[in-house]
Amino acid sequence: MKDDYKDKLDSLPVDIKLRAADRLKIHLMRQKYGYFSRLCLLMALIGPGILVMIADNDAGGVMTYAQTGSIFGIGFFIPFMIVMLPVAYIVQEMTVRLGAVTHRGHAEMIWKRYGKFWGAFSLIDLIIANVLTLITEFIGITIGMRVFGVPPLISSISAVLIIASIQLFLRYFAWEWISLSIAAFNLVFVPLVFFVPHLHWGAVARSFGTWHIKGGVSSLFIYVVLANLGTTIAPWMLFFQQSSVVDKGLTVKDIRDGQFDTFIGSVFMVIVAIAIILITAGTVYGLTQTPNLDIQTILSAISSKMGPLAMRLFALGLVEAGLIAAIAISASTSWAMGEAFGWPKSINMPPIEGWKFYLPGVISLLIAGGIVLIPNAPLGFLNLTVQVVATIFMPAAMMFLLLLLNDKEIMGEHINKHWQNISAFTIVGFLIIMNFMYGLTVVFPHILG
Amino acid sequence: MIKYIDIIGFNGKRCDMKNNKKTSKDINLDEDWEDFIKEEGLIDYNKIPVQKAEIKGWVQIAFWFLRIYILVMIIMVIIGFSRIK
Incomplete structure (x- = not known):
């Protein structure tokens, strides 16, 4: 029986053959009954x-949440993060359906359905944003590792080697489980909340009733809202999850499981984000009013208020956040390039046969890992550029997603329902308004006081 | 080679032993193989062309809106960056 399967699988192209082996297991599991089998x-x-x-919740995200808690304390942003749960779910769930129905990634769908111009526009934006975001991940990794006495050169080279090895030498399922194991360390922020001195849970509960904005609506407030929105839904996430769904081989039968998977992920994301806001609201809030709060200042404040162990755990969380995001972002770069140019595109590919697919991801890692080591590199400027590119690109990426999800020719019965369109268009509308307001505050700095 | 097909070490094996009313032996993949391949989408999609979408109606409006949005944002970005000292 097993030999029969092998013969049949051997008749398929290499990347499809390896996916077929995994799907065969799923197919066999599906034939079984009972709660345990379903689990x-x-x-x-x-x-x-x-x-x-x-x-x-990457290194930039950890920094954003830390700055949010440090500047605004417990107030508007605790209930705001709860609202971010359905926002993240609604956006990402669409990529599950699109991937499962079409068996093609987001880059490929834009390229082939809307032409080379929009395909190239999306791909170039994605690659630029991914490389710049990777630099911020390496900043997080090197800063976090410095707390443990590891010099940036060693931590940067080690990170490149670890991430590239995970991508090159593991098959999809092993890659996914190793990545999920690393991702589990993201939860390190949650227990720290219970050691924050003088944290008033009553004030946390009251924030849901008041939505209090400290200092009212200002350009700083809009900047922080946009930064939080930008860390909740980012262009690479759309491309990553759709490609991941395709590479994993999910089909229309797996959509419900994919939706559950996305929901669980959204819950984890929001819990961790709120934990970071609470930690910094309890330790750093009131120390400074500047939006460019240094991570060293935040770590020092955590150390003085909660002890060096808490500070080390926070730094560990920062390293993990950078590492897991770098794994995901470099994979999304490889997938997008493969999809756009029609190369074999699967993490299942052996390194030699799939060198074209792996190369963009590895190059982006080398660029980011190298730039972070350049003395006096304009990292602040790079961080600003990341936000600018993402700001311009996100509504465009969302628009293509919505167009595809409303395309009956390709989605059939899995087309967006009325409520999904209303929710998604509301999110895109809010995103565009916030981007525009932020743009206005850049051009006219005193417009909001 | 690190990457290889490992049917023997399949993840669902533990499930087989625990509580299956129907095991893999009951599934005749000799007969169902083509259906399996089709259902699971295990084909080379690079060889299947995707028809280009017809840009008309509200889709055309959306594309024009996108062009204007990108233009406005690029102007704002240029102004913003020009003010960085």
Whole structure:
């Protein structure tokens, strides 16, 4: 029986053959009955949703949440993060359906359905944003490792080697489980909340009733809202999850499991984000009013208020956040390039046969890992450029997603429902308004006081 | 080679032993193989062309809106960056 399977699988192209082996297991699991079998099937199918959401709490995200708590304390941003849960779910769930129905990635769908111009526009934006975001991940990794006495050169080279090895030498399922294991360390922020001195849970509960904005609506407030929105939904996330769903081989039968996976990931993401806001609201809030709060200042404040162990755990969380995001972002770069140019595109590919696919991801890692080591590199400027590119690109990426999800020719019965369109268009509208307001505050700095 | 097909070490094996009313032996993949390949989408999609979408109606409006949005944002970005000292 097993030999028969092998013969049949050997007749398929290499990347499809390896995916087929995994799908065969899923196919066999699906034939079984009982709660335990169903649980096994669910465990085998989850992954892309949790991974994308945890990777979304990347080094830049940790910094953003830390700055949010430090500047605004407990108030508007605790209930705001709860609202971000359905926002993240609604956006990412669409990529699950699109991937499962079309078996093609987001870059490929834009390229082939809307032409080379928009395909190239999306791809170039994605690659630029990914490389710049990777630099911020390496900043997080090197700063976090410095707390443990590791010099930036060693931590940067080690990170490149670890991430490249995970991508090159593991098959999809092993890659996913190793990545999920690393992602689990993202939860390190949660227990720290219970050691924050003088944290008033009553004030946390009251924030849901008041939505109090400290200092009112200002350009700083809009900047922080946009930064939080930008860390919750980012262009690479759309491309990553859809490609991941395709590479994993999910089909229309797996959509419900993919939705559950995305929901669980959204819950984890919001819990971690709120934990970081609470930690910094309890330790750093009131110390400074500047939006460019240094991570060293935040770590020092955590150390003085909660002790050096808490500071080390926070730094460990920062390293993990950078590492898991770098794994996801470099994979999304490889997938997008493969999809756009029609190369074989699967993490299942052996390194030699799939060198074209792996090369863009590895090069982006080398660029980011190298730039972070350049003395006096304009990292602040690079961080600003990341936000600018993402700001311009996100509504465009969302628009293509919505167009594809409303395309009956390709989606059939899995087309967006009325409520999904209303929710998604509301999110895009809010995103465009906030981007425009932020743009206005850049051009006219005193417009909001 | 690190990457290889490992049917023997399949993840669902533990499930097989625990509580299956129907095991893999009951599934005749000799007969169902083509259906399996089709259902699971295990084909080379690079060889299947995707028809280009017809840009008309509200889709055309969306594309024009996108062009204007990108233009406005690029102007704002240029102004913003020019003010960085």
